[in-house]
Amino acid sequence: MDPKALENEARSAIAGASTLSELDEARVRYLGRKSELKQALREVRDPETGRILNSLREELEEQVAVRRGELEREDLDRRLTEEVLDVTLPGQARPRGHLHLITQIRREVEDVFLGLGYSVVDGREVETTHYNFDGLNFPADHPARSPLQSVFLNGDVLLRTETSPSQIRVMEQQPPPIYMVSLGRVYRRDTPDATHTPVFHQVEGLAIDRGITMGDLKGTLLHMMRALFGEEREMRFRTHDFPFTEPSLEPDVSCFLCDGVGCHVCRFSGWIEIAGSGMVDPALFEFVGLDPEEWSGFAFGMGLERVAMLRHGLPALGMLWENDLRLLSQF
Amino acid sequence: MKVPVSWLREYVEVDATTAEIADRLAIATGEVERVSRRGVADVDGNLGLYRVGRVLEAGKHPNADRLQLCRVDVGEAEPRQIVCGAWNFGAGATVAVALPGAVLPDGRTLERAKLRGAVSDGMILSEKELTIGEDHTGILVLPEAWEPGTPLGDVLPLGDEVLEIEVTRNRPDCLSVYGIAREVAALFGGELRLMPGAEREPTGEETPAVVVEDFEGCPRYIGCLFRDVRVGPSPAWLKSRITAAGMRPISNVVDVTNYAMLALGNPLHAFDFDTLGGGRIVVRRARPGEEFTSLDGVLRKLDPADLVIADAERAIAFAGIMGGLDTEVADGTTSVLLEAANFEPGTILWSSERHSLRTEGSNRWEKGVDPYLAPHAARLATELLLELAGARWTGDTDVRGDLPERPVVSFRPERANRIVGVEIPEQEQKDALVALGYEVARGWEVTVPTWRARDTTREIDLVEEVARVHGLEKIPFTLPLRSAMDGRLSRDQRLRRLVEDSLVGAGFSEVYTLSLAGSDPHPGALRLPDPLTSEHAVLRTTLLEGLVRAARHNVNVGNEDVALFEVARVYLPSGDELPDERWHVGAVAAGGYARAKGALETLYGALRIEPRPERTSEQFLHPGKAARLEAGWVGELHPTLLEGSWGALELDLPTLFAQAREHVVYEDVISYPALRQDLAFVVDEEVLAGELVAAAREAVGRELHEARVFDVYRGDPIPAGKKSVALHVAFLSPERTLSDEDARVLRERIVTALAERFGAELRS
Structure with a gap:
């Protein structure tokens, strides 16, 4: 496995995810239990390779988290723009009385x-x-x-x-x-x-x-x-x-x-x-x-x-x- | 007091304009309500269009039976043709004429006009049209000696300004033109003329028989007898002045008495002497059951406290208030007894009120007229009667009791300065007093003039005189220099505001209802012996009636969500002279018991009091929805009182405030968490939810942080006659975190206690 190639491929997949489910698919593919990286990590024998692969994992997890944040924010923004209200409608106040x-x-x-x-x-x-x-x-x-x-x-x-x-x-x-x-x-x-x-x-x-x-x-x-x-x-x-x-x-x-x-x-x-x-x-x-x-x-x-x-x-x-x-x- | 300015200026010489006089009088003497202009306007040569005219020919209008066609000489080359509707004159009469273009006193502009085919080139005027008098039955006929063409304004008072001055009770001297003139002279440094009325000598030795039986009510009575009187209309100048001053001209004799009163402030009365039984005047109190008919034609039943003028046999006049019909001066009168008297204010005021009879005379007497003024008024009236009614003055008498001495007051100019707050030079202070008629002797011993003797008896009264002549507007605006301050609301006042604000926050609006009610449930409630109306007869002991009335009014006008409260006093009989006045809060609201109970909880919460209602019954409340608390009650109004479902409450605020917690001490409910549980108990229908909560509190003690009922359920599977009451409880210790085991133990205490006391079963 070529860590460099894997990194490039994974990065573009994460960055290219346009929805949270696409992002999740990318995460499973590159960071899931059955992913190439996880498998390689399980099989690693020398400390040097382990360090490289672990840092690649951390790097990709970070990428996913950032992308997730972006997509969630986009989602929220989209939802909020749909929640347009007539701001002139009356509120829910309990009417107060009046002093004479x-x-x-x-x-x-x-x-x-x-x-x-x-x-x-x-x-x-x-x-x-x-x-x-x-x-x-x-x-x-x-x-x-x-x-x-x-x-x-x-x-x-x-x-x-x-x-x-x-x-x-x-x-x-x-x-x-x-x-x-x-x-x-x-x-x-x-x-x-x-x-x-x-x-x-x-x-x-x-x-x-x-x-x-x-x-x-x-x-x-x-x-x-x-x-x-x-x-x-x-x-x-x-x-x-x-x-x-x-x-x-x-x-x-x-x-x-x-x-x-x-x-x-x-x-x-x-x-x-x-x-x-x-x-x-x-x-x-x-x-x-x-x-x-x-x-x-x-x-x-x-x-x-x-x-x-x-x-x-x-x-x-x-x-x-x-x-x-x-x-x-x-x- | 209406003061024609031309008349005023006859008595005082000042340079000031009418507006300046009005402004200064308003500040220093009495409010000037209005300065009005009456009569013919003095604008654009308007006065020149009013002339004396002589009727050369007068005959029936060819086309109208009711009109006269006249040719009138108005001093021009040719006489003018004028159509006139009056018939009280003929050829040769001297008349008042307005020419086309003249602006009439009522505001109309006179036009040259054709009346029933005949040109009318002017107008022959009546008294009323000139606002000289009231007479509109015919035109005004002038003395023959007046030359045609003479400007009318030279011989008649055509227009005048009139000051309407509101004179305060203490200044009856200002209910006269001369009194106002005296003020104007003092305020402007003007020259006051001598009092009007020339000294005359009687031409006979008839002394009218006057007996004063009550010198307390009548300290002085001057009677003047006149013979050969010719009663007739007054001359235009006299009518004009009386009219301008707001009175109605009647006849020369009556007008002269009114004129002297207006001029000097001493009311006078004229009797037809020949109608006086026994030819005498007796001043006395009325006899029991006595009655007489006053000038207005009303039969007056007299009270023994009424002071009357009587002849030898009967009452003939209300002293000082109104004369009688039987002794009135009429057209055929030839002998007149003129009364220039002095009456005590108290007597006149009570009689005037008792008989609801207020006159120009009573208005002056009830304020206190200078007893030394009577001879001056008599002198002025005498002069005019001789002049205008051709009368002979045949004698007089002056009967008097002890007349008051003029007060002498010690005055300190520096004291005036201390009170007024301004340094007024001593000379200025002295000048002010002297101008008002005071005599200032060495050492500031001040002798008060007779016309101010009732009102000015102390140093402080003189301070007022100095201040008002100096000018109230010259006193600067300052604030007191304080050595101590204590500006705060009392506890009750603060809490009352809290009660008001809490109810406003709870959606209630404040109402004001009358303290006097039609009826009151308290048998000892204080009743007015003489109620204003049947609806205002008793001092209320409860706010409920007023609130119900206000609620009903709002329902009737279609208002919705009605919720009202009032914070006001009730008046409880105390056994003492004065009732116990207690502040109550009352409220009424659509929405039944729950709405009122909610308001009550808001109120108690604001005051930090735990409400402890107990079931009660009141006639005015729904029998099943009524609760009593220490401070009052809350409930649902009985539907017979107000249709629908209305909650109401009334609380005694002092009782409530006695329970209020002023300073709350911090309780630690933050350091350790509360353990919350919901418990539902099945109990008999009669058990009150509040009793369950109270019992739970008692069983647990201070670790029961919160306990409240959140649901009451009846029906399957709960047996009939029972209900399920759900409590939300929170356990909390300020010392440690309670364990689940702790909570179990505490819960068990509640369950046991409620089972023991109410047979309550915990639902699983």
Whole structure:
């Protein structure tokens, strides 16, 4: 047997195999138990010939392995090209549900204030007039104290008309500095219409520290409004009147739809009225036993539904309580 | 408050434009909702097309019975022919004429036109067409002295701008043109004129009999008596102002009271003096069962808390709110008693609400009117009644209780700077206060003007005045300088978010349902004494009703795969003054028990709690598909509640969170492999799968890494009344590799335990 001739013949057979079965045939012929090479190996007597034949065997086995790899890869490539799929078909996801839009806004606001180092307080919804009105400096003849405007359980207990009573409770429980927001349901005796429901949601914010100024109130609300309505927003503050703040300021945010040019959302004024705010009235400090000479603070309140309607273009408030999946799943 | 700008400018002299005034008032005084233009537009010579005209001839239109054909001198070489539909005038009348090309207040452009064959070369105008008043029954007849051809704008207020200002509760002084003028003067450094109303002397000595029985409700009552009054229409300028300010002209006497109110902010009332029983006024509370008919024709049943104006016999007016029909000034009235009083806000507010009666008067009184304003209002009204109604003022009386002193407040300019956050020079602070009517004495002792005495009683109130006159827009945007920070969610708040997110991940959408329900299963649930509606009557103790309602709504509108949840509070009666408000999670989903149980497992898994449901029964649940857990229940809704197969759950979150594992400690399930086996047991139908798993756990202990039911089979060859429950178990030790022998021993423990406790037979 001529190793050289055998090698050449085997090499070309291996290289020429175009399928895995042809390759297998070549492997049996040149490397199988009955092959010329294996037979010669069994019969070899001198070490030199043995070394040559063994190295030839290894060489050919390597050749087969390489060729096998190539053919397998070709096979795979061919199969994959046949497995063409419409890549636009829907996948196999389990549909997820949706958080209510008000929850999304609520968390957004919470996160803005957590980032500013505020804590989040869950106030009570059923409150006493002591916390809901007296502590908040509502005068005895204020219309909100009337059962025609508020929802009473009895003469002293009512469903809170704003989230502010939690301010008083926190001030009673915890010494300043206080930085808190409180979000939740509030109740008014309103006839339901496009912009009113008897239950709605507010965010309340309170900061009490030494040296808090009206500038701090302006800056904090600007931070919140930009987070909610975009970094380009501007704000203006108008004088107002609330029982629990003095001075009281009503913040407007520049219209995010028309950028202040004037449109139906801002009623062609360029500004959107969105919240109430002011410096904590000294009467509140006195009510909870804090010294208004030492401490000052600001507070603000904003309706979450108003954000939903403005920012997401909801036409009617009541839709947020209908719980129609066709609406819920949009957000 | 609607403020005609021409009227405003009569009281204050400033260079500022209307737009500038509106912008500044909006920031510093009250929101300016709108600046509107009314009347005849002042564009492109439009005003020149409005003239005084004199009717030279007037007669019936030859082709139309209802029209007049007129020849009108409008100051030109030739008179113009004008067709007119009104008949309240004839030849010689002085009228208001618009010429072709004129843009009318309603926006139409007047054309030269043919009406029933006759050319009409202009239009003779009514009050309403000029927006001077409401009268459209005839054309506006002008004083004879006015020369034909005179530009109408020189003699009548043809057009004006009107500021619509939203005045806050604390500023009743701004519910008047003069009050706004005072603000404008302070904000722009303008010059405020003296209050309108010239001093007159009465021409008689008739002192009206006025008795105030309740000085608390009525601290002051000025009564002025007028004789020889001629009731008639007001002149155009007066009608025009009242109309522009949003009120309706009625008659000269009534219009004068309204005018003085609009000008100064003190509501007035005029009585026909001859209708007053005993010729006297008594201010008192209503008597039990008393009633009277108010000006709007409604019979009012009075409450003893209502403050009334009475004569010697009966109630004749709601004090401050509305007069009565019987004592109304009418065409034939010749003697008028003018009331310039002061009423306490609380009384008026409650009466106004109790009777659902809100008027221009009540709106001012309920906010608190300056008791020192009454004589000024009386003076202005008196001047006008003498001038416009030809009246004689024959006497007056001023009955008053103790009127409040002006507050004196100690003020520190540096305190203002500390609150505002800006350095405002002391002189500027002083100027601001003085311009608003405060008197600033040496040492910053500040005396508050009477019209702000209710609202401004403390230093902080003066800080507001300084800040708003200085300019809120000049305060920089800053953030607090913090010495301490504690910004984080509480554990409950974090876990609530986790509950919400888990359910969203499980395919549930969040709903918001009302806290007030129509009914509630809890017998002690808190009921509203005065429900909003029958559907909003009780504070709920469960979220179920709202969820079922929301699910039903979704089914009704055709939504599919409905799966809803809510995280909200319920209100449990506590025995104390306030209920126990507890956060619950509730869910409802199409797909029966398995869907709800799956959601429950997702939820418990997220909180790392092992759910341990036990069979239970509830009226609202399917009797065979209801389970109770420590924190609540899960089950299939009773089909009578909602048609179809619906899973539902409700859990008390504080109870659930008490079980939640916060910090999980690492358990070694990695170093050594688990040995897995499937075991099937035949048990009686009544045995619960959960009991088998629990028993297996108990039998093996901590080496039972996992045990779960993966199949339940009934039927051949399992005998009737029995079932085969297949468990997948995994044995694992954190210390060594378990051998097959170990696994056999552990498996044997399970088999023995289940055989002993449940008579379970292992299937081969």
